[in-house]
Amino acid sequence: MIIQLSKQITEEQKQLVFTSIEEQNCKWREIDTQLGSYLLVLGKIGFDIRLIGNLPGITDIHRVTDDYKLVSGKWKTHPTAIVLDDQVSIGAGDLTVMAGPCSIEGEEQILATVEFLEKLNIRIMRGGVFKPRSSPYSYRGAGIDGLKLWHSICAPRGIRIISEVMEMDQIDAMYPYVDIYQVGARNSQNFNLLDALGRIDKPVMIKRGLSGTIDELLYSAEYVFSGGNEKIILCERGIRTYEKAYRNTFDINAIPILKEKSHLPVIADPSHGTGIRSLVEPIALASVAAGADGVIVEIHRTPEKATSDAQQTLDFDEFGRLCAKARAVYNLVAG
Ligand code: PEP
Ligand code: MN
DSSP states (O other): OEEEEOTTOOHHHHHHHHHHHHHTTOEEEEEEOSSOEEEEEESOTTOOTHHHHTSTTEEEEEOOOSSSOTTBTTSOSSOOOEEOSSSOEESSSSOEEEEEOSBOOOHHHHHHHHHHHHHTTOOEEEOBSSOOOSSTTSOOOOHHHHHHHHHHHHGGGTOEEEEEOOSTHHHHHHGGGOSEEEEOGGGTTOHHHHHHHTTSSSOEEEEOOTTOOHHHHHHHHHHHHHHTOOOEEEEEOOBOOSOOSSSSBOOTTHHHHHHHHBSSOEEEOHHHHHOOHHHHHHHHHHHHHTTOSEEEEEBOSSGGGOSSOGGGOBOHHHHHHHHHHHHHHHHHHHO
16 A cells, blocks of 8 residues: 655654554555655555544555555556656657667767757667676777766757666766666666665666566566655566577567556667567557557667677668657557
8 A cells, every 4th residue: 555645744643644554553664755755555455544544644545456566557547757857758648769879989979879869859868888798708888988978968969868777886976977777687676776776866767677577677666666766767678588580579568568557657679679670660660559658779870880789770761760650650549
């Protein structure tokens, strides 16, 4: 059960609520986020809401039967929108497109991408500076200096940055330069990292693990929310199956089921979800048709020269066509 507390609740009033919960043999956990204060009540199913419903300082009470609570769609009447600024929000009833290279490589590449994104009126650029690579000999990213350079080019133009954080130590170092932290598939259940991201006030996009279930992704999101950060985006990026014809199997079912189970915005990553350039557009369009709030796509001016994930990276023309079609599909399904 989730009890929403009023901003004006006094310590005395809180104590009355705590006592009432304990009298019913339940445990509670207090959660303060950027947006609200909540009491999570864990315990017996037959909790009698009437015994606390009239106590002062409570604004609402919701019974949530799911094991994850705060990210469940059972208690919010509207989908959550993640607002970055007046111009940019995710899940607010418009298609969000994020695009950029797999890895940030240098000034020339950043500038070319930014100028191209501006032409398409795309406000969020993706790129990795800390790269999780299967082989230790592959390119592992431009690091914090690469992020600073990237930020110095994007910030004056109002382009927002999403980039992967791989470990707790990087959170503070990245903080001034990122707008959205990405938790990669390999870290989807790194609970220490998720806990730490719960303590900051910037949005976090959590990717589904390589073999993660839908519930595991939602529990990961619950870690961040219960740590105090409500600004969460879920991302389907394909899972590992027995099929070897493509890098990962994009789970299209994940999109509508996540939208059904949770109030959080859902983004599709058809680049990692397929691993093959020719599949990126059809799977992006299918995701939008399935109800995704947006897509995140790997692009490069010269994909064949990209330092990582070249085989799944679109060139600018391919991506421009994808965007136009994705918007048309979005208008069709949202209308
Ligand atoms: C990425 O977005 O560059 C990335 C490494 O993705 P994933 O964690 O989904 O493999
Ligand atoms: Mn990549």
